[in-house]
Amino acid sequence: MLHKTPRTTPSRYANQRAHYDQEQIYAILDEALFCTVSYAEDNQPFSIPQSYIRVGDHIYLHGSVGSHFVRILSEGHPACISVMLADEIVVAKTAFHHSINYRSVVIFAKGEIVEDQELKYQAFKALTEKMVPDSWDYLKPMSKKEMDKTTAVRFALTEASAKMRQGAPGHEESEMDLPIWTGVISIKPIRQAPVPDEHGKKVPLPKHLLKSAKGS
Amino acid sequence: MLHKTPRTTPSRYANQRAHYDQEQIYAILDEALFCTVSYAEDNQPFSIPQSYIRVGDHIYLHGSVGSHFVRILSEGHPACISVMLADEIVVAKTAFHHSINYRSVVIFAKGEIVEDQELKYQAFKALTEKMVPDSWDYLKPMSKKEMDKTTAVRFALTEASAKMRQGAPGHEESEMDLPIWTGVISIKPIRQAPVPDEHGKKVPLPKHLLKSAKGS
Numbered sequence: 001m002l003h004k005t006p007r008t009t010p011s012r013y014a015n016q017r018a019h020y021d022q023e024q025i026y027a028i029l030d031e032a033l034f035c036t037v038s039y040a041e042d043n044q045p046f047s048i049p050q051s052y053i054r055v056g057d058h059i060y061l062h063g064s065v066g067s068h069f070v071r072i073l074s075e076g077h078p079a080c081i082s083v084m085l086a087d088e089i090v091v092a093k094t095a096f097h098h099s100i101n102y103r104s105v106v107i108f109a110k111g112e113i114v115e116d117q118e119l120k121y122q123a124f125k126a127l128t129e130k131m132v133p134d135s136w137d138y139l140k141p142m143s144k145k146e147m148d149k150t151t152a153v154r155f156a157l158t159e160a161s162a163k164m165r166q167g168a169p170g171h172e173e174s175e176m177d178l179p180i181w182t183g184v185i186s187i188k189p190i191r192q193a194p195v196p197d198e199h200g201k202k203v204p205l206p207k208h209l210l211k212s213a214k215g216s
Numbered sequence: 217m218l219h220k221t222p223r224t225t226p227s228r229y230a231n232q233r234a235h236y237d238q239e240q241i242y243a244i245l246d247e248a249l250f251c252t253v254s255y256a257e258d259n260q261p262f263s264i265p266q267s268y269i270r271v272g273d274h275i276y277l278h279g280s281v282g283s284h285f286v287r288i289l290s291e292g293h294p295a296c297i298s299v300m301l302a303d304e305i306v307v308a309k310t311a312f313h314h315s316i317n318y319r320s321v322v323i324f325a326k327g328e329i330v331e332d333q334e335l336k337y338q339a340f341k342a343l344t345e346k347m348v349p350d351s352w353d354y355l356k357p358m359s360k361k362e363m364d365k366t367t368a369v370r371f372a373l374t375e376a377s378a379k380m381r382q383g384a385p386g387h388e389e390s391e392m393d394l395p396i397w398t399g400v401i402s403i404k405p406i407r408q409a410p411v412p413d414e415h416g417k418k419v420p421l422p423k424h425l426l427k428s429a430k431g432s
Contacts, residue, residue, distance in 0.1 A: 034316075153288065
């Protein structure tokens, strides 16, 4: 269970929708592929969508060595990292009661460059396997040169919280019997069959991508 | 074409990946359902995923009248709003060349409360129709009381840019002939068939949701 802080306490629905359970937070972080990373200069926020990977109690981001964004983050500016899985559109009898079923995480942390080469390698591997499960051993092994071209920045998962909404739409008692359809529409992404490029056409689809072709 | 500013010029791939064309920016904003809104206090950024709607040259967010977040935004703090459509995982011969095909928009703006009741109504309507196309006239009409319970905050689309990556993976000439599969895997969300809740079961599925059931 993570420690609740003023920054991770929402102003509304704090009891129903906010969660500090590590397992719940990590499950969301492991399912989502992308986060939005924000930092500020002179109170002007800058946000960038990024892929990321959780390894242990840290989130790892990767960026080109030359990237301004990565440099700023690695300098230890306070960052806010948010993740959202949009699961369902919640359809109510009134526009007012329409909602979204989602699972989100917000993290407050400062970045630090990953200097440890083994940690950096493991984070690359974990990110690749998250994007394309079971693919690491099939790919051309990562070279020292490729490692050096990329900066990995990590953020400790000490101040984080999850928020979620699940289930049916809310409604007013007085509206319950109106003949208007209510329910949910799933909008989760589902992986489609892999499509080869001109080089990929010359190579058989490997087993680990066959799995992905059947939906995950 | 929007005016390019230092804040909307990325440090890398500025020529290949950054776009200032209004039509491109608006197309992304109209396709995505969610954005991440950030503001900062004492250079500490705070980010919240939100649904939103573009109407004309503004983005509209809705929030409960009591929400801290909405209050802060409506006070005119500098905000950064980012949107990302993750389209495809780009599978290369090396982990290093793996990538994501995406379309993203970043907006810098200050929020203002929408006091005009007609504008506020139209933004509600547009948001509802974006979430569930053609549903507005079918729902119980929005009441004055419901309008009053919600604050709408809008942001002008004057300083914004789009970034995108599309197409096949990059590769080194020397790796081109390695027998490793390359291509893309689509990860776009596709709407699934509507699922009724206990009240929805008693009502026939309306025509506009039948369409959604066939995928959009």
